[in-house]
Amino acid sequence: MPEQNRAAQVARRPGPASAFRGRALFAELLGTFLLTLVASGGVVVDQLSHGAIGRPAEVTGPALMVMAIILFMGGVGGAHVNPTVTLAFALRQEFPWKRVPGYVLSQLTGAALACLVLTAMFGPVAMLGATQPGAGATDLQAMVLEMILTAGLVSTILGTASSAQNVGPLSALAIGGYIALAGLWSSPLSGASMNPARSFGPAAVTGDFAHYWVYIAGPVAGALAAVAFAFVLRGPGGDVAATRAAQGGAPLD
Secondary structure, three states, rough: HHHHHHHHHHHHOOOOOHHHHHHHHHHHHHHHHHHHHHHHHHHHHHEEEEEEEEHHHHHHHHHHHHHHHHHHHHHOOOOOOOOOHHHHHHOOOOOOOOHHHHHHHHHHHHHHHHHHEEEEEEEHHHHOOOOOOOOOOOOHHHHHHHHHHHHHHHHHHHHHHHOOOOOOHHHHHHHHHHHHHHHHHHHHOOOOOOHHHHHHHHHHHOOOOOOOOOOOOOOOHHHHHHHHHHHHHHHHOOOOHHHHHHHHOOOOO
16 A cells, blocks of 8 residues: 555646756756846945955955855756856757756856846845946857957857866866956956846846847857857767756656
8 A cells, every 4th residue: 555655646746847847947047036136236235335345355255156156056957047158058068958048047047036136135235136248348249259368268168068078066176266257467457257147137126228239249250159169169069968967867858
């Protein structure tokens, strides 16, 4: 009888694939929420504290958060937390296209929720850390810079996920290190977003989309370049290790 009861309970549960994919969507929402909370919140706190934390903390905070997200829930859904990463894995045939819309929607929602929380707590301080071209940089210059930065970021992600490198959890160090490095030298000019979702959160809550095209066009072009680089370096996609990394250990589609 106990065995029959357990079997009946299992039968009523969602199938493994559907249950895992639901968790993966929540993981993307939560991960992007945390990333945007730190990235946008760092700018907000810096202004509220009259520069007490400074730009180095503003750019290394998100890098450390991404490292933590990858390590604590990368096995649930791949810890993309960035639409360009999802796009790149899909183009490499290491992530199913049918799951792309859900991931992107979860990422955008998580970023917007983070900015709503910041608004509720502090008001629209510092435009909620919106990413905009800095003084002395045009929209076009910022877009090209975001393209270059994102190409490097996505190349790092694709490379460390592949079986050619096989670095496992150490990929979190490489990715977090790249994000910090990119932000330290380039954030005054473009904000070093490299992530349309992170930039969407402040734009959606403040209603200011004047420069948002920069943070779609640049990162998407950079992701496409990274996919091309990956083809040259490692050939066609479909790598088994990268597929498992991209899907977080979910049943392969």
